[in-house]
Every structure is written in structure tokens, then in C-alpha cells.
Amino acid sequence: MLPFTIEQLKELQHQDEEINNIIGNIQNYKEYFIEDYMLMKEACPPVPVIPKGRIRS
Template sequence: MEQLGQAQQNDNYAKNILNNIKNYKHYTVKSDILMGRSNPPVPYVPQGDLRRTILHIYHDTAANGAHFGRNTTLHKIKQRYFWPSMYKGINNCIKSCILCAQFNPRRQKPPGTLKPI
């Protein structure tokens, strides 16, 4: 949590919300940490290394099931963290995962052979 608090203090988006918290209904503050208003509240993760680390831990490591799809990864992260456009960010991360692309079966019908006119 210390690292998260430090990252929030260095993030302009988080600083803006903290300074005007009454104007943001989707956020709350707990122990000087900006939290997404949910039940239970979960900490806001600013853009940068910390967010990438969380994506790596929840998508790439064997301890968390390694290379689950978008929905499972999103569900696991949403239980503990929050940031705007989570769905989009997690979707982009998984789409760019080389191992997922190599080992997931194609769901598209393979192209047929060309026929002369």
C-alpha cells in the first residue's frame, strides 16, 4: 500500500481527484489512499509501472492461473484494484500477449481454396 500511496501522490489525475473529491462520486479516500467506490472499496492504481506490474501478476504468473482470458483476468483484478477504462487496458494487454495468441485456437473458419472464374 505504501508503493500505491506514493504512486498516487506522483499522479496528476489522482491529485486532481483528491483535491476535488466531493465532485467525484465514484471515488472515496481511506487512510490517505484514493479508492474506487465499490463494495468493498478498492484502491485506484495510477498509470505506469505499478499498473503494468499488476497486469503481469494477474495474467502472466502461474500463481494466478497464467494466461486466463480477458474476462477472468478482469474479474480477478477488479476484486482488488480499480482504474478508469480497466476493460480496455486489460483487453489490450491480453490481445498483445504472444503466448495467448500462439496457443489459443482460432475461432474463425479457415479460408477456403480459391476457385477460377
């Protein structure tokens, strides 16, 4: 996994079609929420959603 900043992660999330679909329909996805303009997954502690692509490779 490549190192990245929170700002890079936010930008990559907003470029990801699947994540944008979740954000646009957030009321249908109880396991997700938005915090500081970033899609997060309910966990303990909450974790940011990592888009598919370079970061996850």
C-alpha cells in the same frame, strides 16, 4: 503486474497528476473517497485506485 506494498501505492498515487486532480476535487467525484490517505473507488469491497505507469503495465 508488479507486486507492490500499500505504502508504495500511496506514494505513487500522490505522484500521479490525474489522481491528485481527483483528490483535490473529491466533492465532484461521487464514486471516489479517501481512506487512510489513499484514494479509493466505491465498490463492494472498496478498491484502491491504481495510478497509470509501472504498476499497471
